Amino acid sequence: MSDLYLPETPSQTAGPYVHIGLIPNQAGFDIFANNFSGDIAGPDVAGERVVIEGRIFDASGHIAKDVLVETWQANAAGRYYHPADRQDKSLDPKFRGWARTGTDFETGIYRINTIKPGAVAGRRGRKTMAPHVSFWIASRGINVGLATRMYFGDEAAANAGDPVLNIIEQPERRQTLIAARSEQKGQTIYTFDIHLGGERETVFFDV
Amino acid sequence: MTPEYEFHQRDRDIHPPAFTPVYKTSVLRSPRIPLWSLQNSLSEITGPTFSRDELGPLDNDLILNYAKDGKPIGEQTIVHGRVLDGNGRPVPNTLVEVWQANAGGRYRHRNDTYIAPIDPNFGGCGRMLTDDSGYYFFRTVKPGAYPFRNRVNSWRPAHIHFSVFGSGFAQRLITQMYFEGDPLIPHDSIMATIPNKSAAERLVAKLDLNASLPLECLAYRFDIVLRGSRQTLFENKLHGG
Numbered sequence A: 001m002s003d004l005y006l007p008e009t010p011s012q013t014a015g016p017y018v019h020i021g022l023i024p025n026q027a028g029f030d031i032f033a034n035n036f037s038g039d040i041a042g043p044d045v046a047g048e049r050v051v052i053e054g055r056i057f058d059a060s061g062h063i064a065k066d067v068l069v070e071t072w073q074a075n076a077a078g079r080y081y082h083p084a085d086r087q088d089k090s091l092d093p094k095f096r097g098w099a100r101t102g103t104d105f106e107t108g109i110y111r112i113n114t115i116k117p118g119a120v121a122g123r124r125g126r127k128t129m130a131p132h133v134s135f136w137i138a139s140r141g142i143n144v145g146l147a148t149r150m151y152f153g154d155e156a157a158a159n160a161g162d163p164v165l166n167i168i169e170q171p172e173r174r175q176t177l178i179a180a181r182s183e184q185k186g187q188t189i190y191t192f193d194i195h196l197g198g199e200r201e202t203v204f205f206d207v
Numbered sequence B: 001m002t003p004e005y006e007f008h009q010r011d012r013d014i015h016p017p018a019f020t021p022v023y024k025t026s027v028l029r030s031p032r033i034p035l036w037s038l039q040n041s042l043s044e045i046t047g048p049t050f051s052r053d054e055l056g057p058l059d060n061d062l063i064l065n066y067a068k069d070g071k072p073i074g075e076q077t078i079v080h081g082r083v084l085d086g087n088g089r090p091v092p093n094t095l096v097e098v099w100q101a102n103a104g105g106r107y108r109h110r111n112d113t114y115i116a117p118i119d120p121n122f123g124g125c126g127r128m129l130t131d132d133s134g135y136y137f138f139r140t141v142k143p144g145a146y147p148f149r150n151r152v153n154s155w156r157p158a159h160i161h162f163s164v165f166g167s168g169f170a171q172r173l174i175t176q177m178y179f180e181g182d183p184l185i186p187h188d189s190i191m192a193t194i195p196n197k198s199a200a201e202r203l204v205a206k207l208d209l210n211a212s213l214p215l216e217c218l219a220y221r222f223d224i225v226l227r228g229s230r231q232t233l234f235e236n237k238l239h240g241g
Helices: A018-022 A156-160 A171-177 B024-029 B197-201 B233-238
Strands: A049-057 A068-072 A098-102 A109-115 A132-138 A146-152 A178-184 A187-191 B005-007 B076-085 B095-099 B125-129 B135-141 B146-148 B154-156 B159-164 B173-179 B204-207 B218-221 B224-226 B229-231
Touching: A018 A068, A018 A098, A018 B095, A018 B125, A018 B159, A068 A109, A098 A109, A146 A171, A171 A178, B095 B135, B125 B135, B159 B224, B173 B224
Parallel strands: A049 A187, A146 A178, B076 B218, B076 B224, B173 B204
Antiparallel strands: A049 A109, A068 A098, A068 A132, A132 A146, A178 A187, B005 B229, B076 B135, B095 B125, B095 B159, B146 B154, B159 B173, B204 B218
């Protein structure tokens, strides 16, 4: 590291009580008037309503029940709510695109109520990326937050051409990022389990 | 369509590795396969933005934001500093969230069963946006040390957890701030996950007597640095900015 730049502040684990700061209701108390949540598809948001849910497993196959889950995604037209996204697509003023939740202390399930994003231009405007949701997870035992992506199982053609999935050398490992679609009780569910280690270890990215 | 900038590659040598047996919980929660290196696209250089009207007026005052019938017990403390990026530029209007134990070392959390009492007037969390110069501050009581299950007799030094966003999701960071002079720091297994000593020292906030309020409140200074970014100068020039 050259002294031309300031070195980044090092990461530390979010610890077992991450909920206090970031999702205090799950910690067991109410403090802020306005809370961030995993329900981000309000009534005025454009797009197909979908539920993303799953569990997070440790390397021994046990469910991790204290994990913070954050997601970031484009709107239904495929544009991010951010000034650096200058794609010629419509912005949705009601959709920030960011969700935060935790895996449940009893079941280990996390759940995000959102909309399905559109496809986004790839790096430097080249190959279009298939619709996807960026994940970032942090918890006790995770020293640096882990970044991954979820792709949609019903987008086989787009996924086959996705420039990010295709840089993953082993084709079978790409499958760890693809969520199966199902219909349950009138809802569209994408099931996205994350494996922190073990034989089915999820692909994580150094972004 | 072309990202105007992209983040500098994260210097993984200043961060703890994922697998750190000194902190036992990391062993089963650490990927063994190398991370796939991913050059930035729009998905990485963008990230959530927040506005001041989403926060309450007491959100950055942990002394008052959960006060029920009095103030929390403990050393009244201001923590303040700037959020900068690797280029030395301030990171304005970014969300900083903090959480901590009370003065006795007990967290207000359903899973914390430590014998120290809950403080009825202390929630233990706060949040704020940095101003245009990247500056943030909050008021709290200094947290206590507490034991945790790692080795037979492991104790955490007093610390405050920080969550910071930056301008793009790839800058997302969670860390912990410690207090200058705490004798538990050299014994801490979480601090010990950071192999680079000078990096670890940057997590130790300095006593800032000049910022202390006489007869009222001590102050500590903690600056945070997020990843810097590179402008894509050539493309901007070629395309006329």
